Structures are given as C-alpha cells and as structure tokens.
Amino acid sequence: MAQTPPLSAQDIRSARFDTPELRDRDFADKLGISEAQLMAAHVGHGVTRISADPDKLIPAAEQLGEVMALTRTPSCVHEKVGHYANYHSGAHASMVLNDEIDLRIFPRHWVHGFALDQETDKGRRRALLVFDAAGDAVHKIHMRAGSDHDAWSGVVSDLALEAQEDMLQVTPREAPEPAKARPDQAEELRQNWDRMTDTHQFLTMVSRLKMNRLGAYHVAGAPYVRALAPDCLESLFTELSALDVPVMVFVGNAGCIQIHSGPVRNIKTMGPWLNVLDPGFDMHLRSDHVAEVWEVHKPTRRGMAVSIEAFDADGRIILQIFGVRKPEDRTGDFEAIAAALPRAAAEEVLS
Structure with a gap:
C-alpha cells in the first residue's frame, strides 16, 4: 500500500526551515518521512520533478562537466568526482564506465527524480537526485564549483516532468534479507x-x-x-x-x-566513522x-x-x-x- 506523509508540503517546508542544520536524510528520518517526500515538498521552492529514467538522466548529466557522484547505503557513503561519460543502456542493467565514474545501474529502482537548486549558508546547492519506490536515495549527482553551471538550466528543463506535485506517495521499504543458508x-x-x-x-x-x-x-x-x-x-x-x-x-x-x-x-577515523578522504574519492x-x-x-x-x-x-x-x-x-x-x-x-x- 502506498504511503503519503501525514504532514502537508507546507508543514514539511516550515519544519525544514526551522531545522536547517540537519542533513536531508537525517531530517527526513526525524520527521518520519522519506527523503524523496522531503524533496517533493519543496517542488516550486528550489526543487523540480525530473525524469528518473537513466537513459534520459545520465546523458543529460554528461553536459554538466565535472561533478560529484554519490551512492550510499545506510552504512556507507561513496563519493567520486569526475565526468559522466561512456554510458551503456540496458533493459535490466546499465552502466557508466570510465576511469573516474564507474556505475552499475538497475533501472527499475530509478523511480523518483528531482533537481535541487537552492541557496544555502554554504553557497548555491545544485544536484540531480534519484530515489527508489520507497523514497530512499539511489544515486545523487552534485554540481561543484568547476561544473558547467551554464548548462544547468537547460538540463533541468529537458528533464522536467509535466506534473510538478509537491506531495509524493511511496511504497513501504522492503526488509533486508538475512543470511539464507542451506x-x-x-x-x-x-x-x-x-x-x-x-x-x-x-x-x-x-x-x-x-x-x-x-x-x-x-x-x-x-x-x-x-x-x-x-x-x-x-x-x-x-x-x-x-x-x-x-x-x-x-x-x-x-x-x-x-x-x-x-x-x-x-x-581518518572520526568516532564511529572510518573515512577515506582522497582527491576525487571520499568514503x-x-x-x-x-x-x-x-x-x-x-x-x-x-x-x-x-x-x-x-x-x-x-x-x-x-x-x-x-x-x-x-x-x-x-x-x-x-x-x-x-x-x-x-x-x-x-x-x-x-x-
């Protein structure tokens, strides 16, 4: 059964305005919504709904120059700086394959897409964000100072969906499968x-x-x-x-x-975090x-x-x-x- 947040988009935006210090994912967890629902609540307020289809999104990302690619799980964040190039489409699995950004993509989980463009205390924040049916992050493409910001508006315009609702229904998150031994x-x-x-x-x-x-x-x-x-x-x-x-x-x-x-x-270890902090690669x-x-x-x-x-x-x-x-x-x-x-x-x- 699809799940709709009990709060209105305005309620979510107001709560976010009052809690700017938390990361999006942490804030969404605190509010009891998915990160995708947090993004949807800001549609028209620095967020645009876009196609999550990798056959459209990845070629568009190639126009943005050097960016940061981010893929995460609940336990690990993987960040690579580079250019999107050499994309290979597939019905069940696609890939980006180059020396900087190397991805294996499973398109059926690329369900909700958003373009984020907001001013923050740390400067302008621009990113293409992809979420699964449960509203959990699948992949993120973050613009950097050296990215082609002149191409941004055209990319977002080309990817934008006709419907720009600020509420989002998500499906229940699938439980992880424990060890299945025989x-x-x-x-x-x-x-x-x-x-x-x-x-x-x-x-x-x-x-x-x-x-x-x-x-x-x-x-x-x-x-x-x-x-x-x-x-x-x-x-x-x-x-x-x-x-x-x-x-x-x-x-x-x-x-x-x-x-x-x-x-x-x-x-570097910082509390419970084990970090790799290298040029072009953070974990x-x-x-x-x-x-x-x-x-x-x-x-x-x-x-x-x-x-x-x-x-x-x-x-x-x-x-x-x-x-x-x-x-x-x-x-x-x-x-x-x-x-x-x-x-x-x-x-x-x-x-």
Whole structure:
C-alpha cells in the first residue's frame, strides 16, 4: 500500500526551515518521512520533478562537466568526482564506465527524480537526485564549483516532468534479507563454486541453490571463505594506504553500485566513522554497523578473485573490496594483506 506523509508540503517546508542544520536524510528520518517526500515538498521552492529514467538522466548529466557522484547505503557513503561519460543502456542493467565514474545501474529502482537548486549558508546547492519506490536515495549527482553551471538550466528543463506535485506517495521499504543458508546443499555449492569462471556467475549459482550471498558464505567453509574479525576494516585500509596498494571499492544499493578503482591514501577515523578522504574519492563507513566480514575466493578465467566483504547485522552487504589487476597488477599485495587479517572469534561466526 502506498504511503503519503501525514504532514502537508507546507508543514514539511516550515519544519525544514526551522531545522536547517540537519542533513536531508537525517531530517527526513526525524520527521518520519522519506527523503524523496522531503524533496517533493519543496517542488516550486528550489526543487523540480525530473525524469528518473537513466537513459534520459545520465546523458543529460554528461553536459554538466565535472561533478560529484554519490551512492550510499545506510552504512556507507561513496563519493567520486569526475565526468559522466561512456554510458551503456540496458533493459535490466546499465552502466557508466570510465576511469573516474564507474556505475552499475538497475533501472527499475530509478523511480523518483528531482533537481535541487537552492541557496544555502554554504553557497548555491545544485544536484540531480534519484530515489527508489520507497523514497530512499539511489544515486545523487552534485554540481561543484568547476561544473558547467551554464548548462544547468537547460538540463533541468529537458528533464522536467509535466506534473510538478509537491506531495509524493511511496511504497513501504522492503526488509533486508538475512543470511539464507542451506547446509544440506554444501557439497553441491562447493562443486559449483569450483566450476565458476567469472565472479558474476556467483549470485545466479547461489540463487539456484535457494541461498543468498551471505548464506552461501556461512555454508562454504575453507578454502572458499574465511570469517574475519568485524573490526578488521580499519587495519585493512591502514595497510592498503601504507603500502599504496590500489583496490576496487564497491558500495551499492538495489538501484546503483558505485566503484572506486585506485589507491586509498588518507584514512581518518572520526568516532564511529572510518573515512577515506582522497582527491576525487571520499568514503564514509559506519564501522559500528559492521557485523560480519568475510575473505572470499572465487575462481575466474584470469585466476582467483579475492575480496573482502562486510555485512551489517541485518545481512545487508555494506561494501566489497577487490585488488586491481591493471594497469599495474598488484593483486598479490592485496591478497597478502587480506590473508593477514585476523579471523573472527568462534562466537562471531554465524552458522
């Protein structure tokens, strides 16, 4: 059943005016509405409804020059600075593929779109925002000082929808799927695992066995997976920084996966947040949300793909980290760092 906020658009705007210090997502949570409903309430007040269709939105974003791409989950924010280019459309999955911005897009979750253009205490704020059916953020494109601001008005005009309502109905948020394991299928899982030739075959394989990613990790055992101490990620990033080992950092929600490929050099912890603060790449991870971490080995045609993968207490994947094979193949260095990470204590390994 669709959900409409109990407050009027005027009520939402008034409450927002009185609480400018909170981030949009935090304010929406406090008010008991989705972030998309907060945006909708400001239509006509610095916000325009736009098409969320990636086949329209991404080519339009290519006109904006250098921007910041942001994809987040409840536990991790991934920000990349660059240009949108080399877009490949697909009915079920699309992608942006270049050295700066690397995205895997799942169009059915790109439901609500907004263009934000507001003056704030910190200056002008312009962004293209995409939300799913529940009103949760899927992907955001933020203008920067060096972006092509002359192109902004034309882009928004081209994307604008005819209907510009300031109220929005959303569907209930889907509950995360916990680990779905089938210990009785353990041997078949391992046999199929050995036959993999590409990491993209993994989810299809475990689904066929009535499992999901995390459930399969609980079942597979060595040498396929190793449960790691949940607090090992700070050590991992610190070591990657110290040895200047490039990695691929995947962070994604149901509608978009965003990838950083390169070094992670400036590592800062601030309270529960583990941050990467590099030129062109920022990551903000809630370390206190990490419940499980796994070292995973998957065979491919190019050799073994080793990853470090973190999950929250509800079974949602928070991030995946792989070694980078090109242009300088240092996957061996990444694998050595991964192998040295501490194991989870016996009570931390779920069965």
